[in-house]
Amino acid sequence: MNCRKTVSILLCSLMVFLLCTGCSPRRSGVIDRSCSTCHDASVVYEKKRTQGEWERIMFAMKARGLKIAPEQERQVMEFLSRSYTRERS
Numbered sequence: 001m002n003c004r005k006t007v008s009i010l011l012c013s014l015m016v017f018l019l020c021t022g023c024s025p026r027r028s029g030v031i032d033r034s035c036s037t038c039h040d041a042s043v044v045y046e047k048k049r050t051q052g053e054w055e056r057i058m059f060a061m062k063a064r065g066l067k068i069a070p071e072q073e074r075q076v077m078e079f080l081s082r083s084y085t086r087e088r089s
C-alpha cells in the first residue's frame with residue numbers, strides 16, 4: 001500500500017523531470033543572477049551564438065570584472081549550449 005504510493009510518486013517526479021529536460025528553457029536563474037549586474041540579462045538572451053563565441057564572451061566578461069564560481073560558470077555554459085547555441089557562424 002505504502003510502497004505503491006512511493007512508487008507512483010517516484011514515477012510522477014520522473015515524468016516531470018523528463019518533461020522539463022525535453023524542452024529548452026528560455027531563461028536561466030544563474031544567468032539572471034550573475035549576468036545582470038552590469039547590463040540587463042536580456043543581452044544574453046538576445047541571440048544564438050556558436051560555442052566558441054560564448055567561450056570568448058565568458059572570457060571577456062571575466063576580464064571586465066565578472067565574478068563567477070566554477071560550478072555556476074559550468075551551469076551558464078550548459079544552459080547556453082542547450083538553448084542559445086547555433087551550429088556555426
Ligand code: HEC
Pocket residue numbers: 031034035036037038039043044057061064065066067068076
Ligand atoms: C562586470 C560587468 C559584467 C558582468 C558581470 C557581465 N557582463 Fe556582459 N558585458 C559587460 C560589458 C561592459 C558589455 C558591453 C560592451 C562590450 O561588449 O564590451 C557586455 C556585453 C555582453 C554581451 C554582448 C556582447 C556582444 O559582443 O554582442 C553579452 C552576450 C554578454 N555581455 C554576456 C554576459 C554573460 C553571459 C554574463 C554572465 C555570465 C555577463 N555578460 C556578465 C560587462 C559585464
